[in-house]
Amino acid sequence: MTAPAARVVDAVKVYGRGDTEVRALDGVSVDFPAGRFTAVMGPSGSGKSTLMHCAAGLDTLTSGAALVGDTDLSTLDDRRLTLLRRDRIGFVFQAFNLLPTLTVAENITLPLDLAGRTVDRRRFDRLVDTVGLRDRLHHRPSELSGGQQQRVAVARAFAGDPDVVFADEPTGNLDSRSGEEVLRLLGRTVRDTGRTVVMVTHDPVAAAHADEVIFLADGRLVDRMTGPTADLVLDRMKAFDTGITTVPGGAP
Amino acid sequence: MNTPATLRLARSSLRAHRRRFLGTFAAVLLGVAFLTGTLVMGDTLRASFDSMFTSATRGTDAIVRSATTVTAAGEAQGTRGPVDAALAERLARVPGVAAAAPRIEGAGQLLAADGTPVGGKGPPTLAGNWIEDAALNPYRLAEGREPSASGEVVVNRGAAKTAGLGIGDTTVLRTPDPVKVTVVGLATFGGADGMGQVTWTGLTRADAEKYLTARPGEATSIAVRAGPGVSQEELVAALRPALPDGVEAITGQQAAEENTEMVSGRFLDLFTTFLLVFSGVAVLVSVFTIHNTFAVLVAQRTRENALLRAIGAARRQIVAGTLAEALTVGLLASLAGLLAGIGVAAGLQALFPAIGFPFPEGDLVVTGTSLLLPLGVGLAVCAGSALLPAVRAGRTAPLAALRETDVDGSGTSRRRALTGGALLAAAVGTVLAGVLGSSPSLWPAATGAVLAVAAFVVLGPVAAALAVRVLGRPLRGVNRGLARRNALRSPGRTAATATALMIGVAVVTLFTVFGASLKATMDRTVDRSFAGDVAVGAPSFGAGGSGLSPRLAPAVAALPEVDTAVGLGRGVAEVDGRGRALTVTDPAALARVLDLGEVRGSLTALGTDGLAVAADEAAASGLAPGRTAELTFTDGSRHTFTVRAVYERSDLAGDYLVTRAAWAPHRTQDADRLVAVSFADGVRAEDGKAAVTAVADRYGHPEVQTRAEYAEASAGGIDMMLTLVYALLALAVLIALLGIANTLTLAVHERTRELGLLRAVGQTRSQLRAMVRWESVLVAAFGTVGGLTLGGFLGWVLVRASGDSAFVFAVPAVRLAAVALVGLVAGALAAWRPARRAARLEILRAIATE
Secondary structure, eight states, X not given: OOOEEEEEEEEEEEESOGGGOEEEEEEEEEEEETTOEEEEEOOTTSSHHHHHHHHTTSSOOSEEEEEETTEEGGGOXXXXXXXXXXXXXXXXXXXXXXXXXXXXXXXXXXXXXXHTOOOOHHHHHHHHHHHTOGGGTTSOGGGSOHHHXXXXXXXXXXXXXXXXXXXXXXXXXXOHHHHHHHXXXXXXXXXXXXXXXXXXXXXXXXXXXXXXXXXXXTTEEEEEEESOOHHHHHHHHHHHHTTOOOOOOSOO | OOHHHHHHHHHHHHHHTGGGGHHHHHHHHHHHHHHHHHHHHHHHHHHHHHHHHHHHTTTOOEEEEESOEEOOTTOSSOEEOOEETTHHHHHHTSTTEEEEEEEOEEEOEEBOTTSOBOOOEESOEXXXXXXXXXXXXXXXXXXXXXXXXXXXXXXXXXXXXXHTOOTTOEEEEESSSEEEEEEEEEEEETTBSSBTTBEEEEEOHHHHHHHHSSSTTEESEEEEEEOTTOOHHHHHHHHGGGOOTTEEEEEHHHHHHHHHIIIIIIIIHHXXXXXXXXXXXXXXXXXXXXXXXXXXXXXXXXHHHHHHHHTTOOHHHHHHHHHHHHHHHHHHHHHHHHHHHHHHHHHHHHHHHHTTOOOOOOXXXXXXXXXXXXXHHHHHHHHHHHHHHHHHHHTOOGGGGGSOOXXXXXXXXXXXXXXXXXXXXXHHHHHHHHHHSSSOOHHHHHHHHHHHXXXXXXXXXXXXXXXXXXXXXXXXXXXXXXXXXHHHHOHHHHHHHHHHHHHHHHHHHHHHHHHHHHHHHHHHHHHHHBOSSEEEEOOOEETOOOOBOTTHHHHHHTSTTEEEEEEEEEEEEEXXXXXXXXXXXXXHHHHHHBOOOSEEEOSTTOTTTEEEEEXXXXXXXXXXXXXXXXXXXXXXXXXXXXXXXXXXXXXXXXXXXXXXXXXXXGOOSOOEEEEEEEEOTTOOHHHHHHHHHHHHHTTTOOEEEEHHHHHHHHTXXXXXXXXXXXXXXXXXXXXXXXXXXXXXXXXXXXXXXXXXXXXXXXXXXHHHHHHHHHHHHHHHHHHHHHHHHHHHHHHHHHHHHTOOTTOOOOOOHHHHHHHHHHHHHHHHHHTHHHHHHHHHOOHHHHHHOO
């Protein structure tokens, strides 16, 4: 396996102090291998969103390290962290992914424009065709359906040729058909062009699109599963609900 | 209606959104403070002057003076004829009179220790006789002694300080003949260092008669003191039988009231009104600022209000709640403004003496009006500005709670465009009808101006979209592009924000254009009408200065370098019953130094009963060569004059010309206001000027000016006025900028998620700050351009409506460019705090905000 595109080592994240202290991450170490589609699953409160935020440089760890490639995020100041997000990371959020004042095309090239980079026409065209939005390029986000908006977000996330794309419940606000399209789009992009995607979700059906699923509970990594299906994932999740939360971590 | 619930809501909303009301609070506070400060300062000055005059003239029980005054058109104060000084001795023997002393008063300008003239920039520069009877003398000796020999003077302490003169110093008093004087004493007036900034020099009676009156034995008036037990009224009644014809007596009380009226009624009222106009502008600007704040708040609170409606709040309760919020902010801000205003007035009272303005001692006068009026204005402005947004809040449909709030596209409706267009057309039509007609009149022009302001306000949102697009076109790059689009998001809001600035800039532009037009007019006047090479003048504004010695013109004329030197003096008379200013000169020589245009008749032989009249004035009063007019002078005499010539250009020469011989029997203190000089053939300009300057130096150092310098000096007062106006308008512009900052803060709050997203996908903090700043600059640019246009138009209207065909309209490009630049820079500054706040947003919280 190639070097990981991103990883966290002994990640600890504590919110609050004293009585109100919450350990959202409690010593998580995990690699996100390059060229793979990884899903992060867990019940709500398991720390999966915190993990993603810290791995993506949106939040800082209390202790431990988060790395993108070989760059330790804790060594970066706000400005360099921002530039790292701009140039090496792509984002797809659950909702409100697009700037209402920009057209679809402008939203897609936003990170490139912020960096002052010129847009490679051929790459851009290929991206637009992949997400199937050619006839919508000059529309505003408010003129698009929820599914179309998320596809624009996906295109934006990949536009800058990032090392890794983080997707936070990208289908959480979509109906199942639109969600399916977005997930297939993510999977196809990883497999066709060798990109890296890390997706946080609580939906077993969504997780089934990934190459590998890692399971988080109470701020710890509890399991990993390669070649997931919706049923397998669902069963694993049910196991958490019935109280079997402490399965030894590490590779299966 | 359940008021407590409404109030509770208002209160909790205020508490929760304190920061958002900062702009509103500041706008009201500044406006109210300005208003309060003006009123309190006006009242305090008035009271101080009252008590000063009362204490200065306490010992004077009656004043005897000529009953004849002539007031020329446009003059604030008439010219009164003299009385016989010998009358004082006769009056002193009237039973009931303890003492009577002649008072001689005239113009006298001191030269400071460094040779520059003292005062003359508004308040009068006076000289008079030192009255030995202390009770009748309004001035008190503070240091030194009274003048006893010729050339000895007492100077009021304020003037002495300004001039840097002390006891024993020698200087020159222009009366306007230069008199060498030695300061032997310093005096106070009514307990202060002077009567405001009026300078006063006291001479011996003999000197005063010699230098300040036309003939020895004349006095301006006679001050009379009553014997024991005689009231002022009884005194006046006793004096009356002893008075010759044409002489009147008034009580000391009346004289003091007249003096007070002259200062408070004319100067202070004008001053207060002037300041009130500018606080009005500030208040108007804050109305737009506050209205905008509430409009944005109500829009942001749509869901909250809809929820309230859904759970059963009545429409009235929502409206009342919003208004209660506005009134609470208004009340708090107004109270703070009252305190601030009183503080400003107290500060100024302390500051004035420090900058050499003798401010009479006395407590601050805070009347009920100066408290209630600003308070009322503050509350009314707040409630009035919030009314429309409140009504809109009340109209919120309960269902709106369930809808996602959209980008607001209001303000660009067709109806608005049509209404605004119609208003604009009406404005332009009315103005054109007013100013382009055969006789321009102010009323249609003023109506048109008001319509134009209304049209600009109504058209704002329609124009905003277009203007931001055009103004934002040169902006390249993604951050500036985003800024442009943010400014375009809600044209209504952008326009309302910019309107406040637009009004401020429009007033600035109006004054700038008007001032430049006045200057251009002066330039052109001098250019067209001044045919000489140099002018000798004593630059002064208002009542100050003493003019030029009448002996200067003959002395200059005697120089070999000089061809012609003509002095122009000033006289007054009633011409057929109407008070008019006369130009006393040598009409025959005048045409060689001034271009009078076409002359009908002859200027060479006016004699002692001839008159020359300017063409416009002649047409207006039905005079023509050969006709006669009856002139009444201040000494009460009437003479029939024959019009011997009618000349075309009156701008430098004035409307009536008479010879010195004709004026001599009626003259008062003699002075020329201008000596126009043309050089002999072949004399170089520098040589001529040097020769004239050498002579002028012997006559009290008046300035010798080339044509360009003369034009410049004539316009000197305009720049001074403009500076003051700019200072006063700075507050209105500041309020407008607070409005921009406030709207931006609200917008940043509204766009929290967008900003978070931008930061997440890689917008750096400095890029984000630049984005907010550029949006602010765009809004400011729109306001500035609108203001420049509106102000320029109004300035043009004002110039044209004056009805004076010689009035030139000028557009001062450099100054207006500076105004535009200030507007843009100020816009960038206004964004400072919102941009910083936006940049400090935590990304995670921003993208998690629901």
